[in-house]
Amino acid sequence: MPGKDTAVIYHGHASPAKLARCRDALGSVTHGVEWTDPDRMPERDEPYILDNGAYSASLTGDPWSPDRWYQLLAAAHDQPREPDWIVLPDVYGDADATRERHERYVEVARSHGFDYYAVAQPGKGVTTQVRFAEAIGASGVFLGGPEEWKQDVAQDVRRQTDRRALQLHIGQPGNLGWALDIGADSMDTTSIVVNDAYHRLTKLDGQQSLTEVVAGE
Structure with a gap:
């Protein structure tokens, strides 16, 4: 897993060529791949x-089915390296349902021996x-849910994870500069490589205030 002082941006299903372009554009962070489809995960020795x-x-x-997730976990064992971590199954926008799903599948995650992150969703307090x-x-917290909610609670989640020596990942932040500014250890995006x-x-490099860089620019 990358060190605490190195932010990581994981790009959804990025090809080697596109990931190289990401590294050329912003070399001050680590760039990796986010995999969600076992049929699109070729053998590659890169952070993911x-x-x-x-x-x-x-x-x-x-309806969400665990079958593809099981296949994804199995496929990781054929990779040259282990995943940096995996996301426990969650329910978008529902903290209570996410907790129930975490409790149901956490033993599956443990059986593979990979680090795993729990997901925070709206509906329960951050501390809880x-x-x-x-x-x-869990090795970290994946901050999910709607963008407005993430921005409202992110600073509090950062304080809480720091207190417990946990990593903080922000799922698809609308503004990558904001996510880096608040001290997120990692984040994910698909739009950069897709578009x-x-x-x-490039605009993130050398910005005094990273929050000036809006994702849609």
Whole structure:
């Protein structure tokens, strides 16, 4: 896992060429890959994380099935390196349902021997959710949910994770500069490589206030 002093941006299903362009555009952070589909995960020796597909299911309205997640975890054992960490199955926008799903699948995560992150969602207090992450042996907290909620609670989550020596990941922040500014250890995005928007990374380099850089620019 990257060190605490090195922020990481994980790019959804980024090809080697596109990941290289990300590194050229912003060399002050580490760049890795976020995998959600076992059929699109070729053998590559690069930093990566495994997401669970629950967010994508929420967008389509389809019920989430653990089968693809199981396949993704199995596929990671054929990679040259282990994932930096994996995301426990969650329920978008629902803290109580996320906790129930975490309790159901955390033993699966442990059986693979990978670090795993618990997901914070709206509906419960930040302290309660971070304490739960610590209690189930998570290495970090994945801050999910709607963008407005993430921005409201991120500073508090940062304080709580620091207090417990946990990592903080922000899922798809609308503003990468803001996520770096508040001290997130990592974040993920798909739009940069999908849209070839590498200028967004270039603008982050050397900014006195990273929050000036808006993701949509």
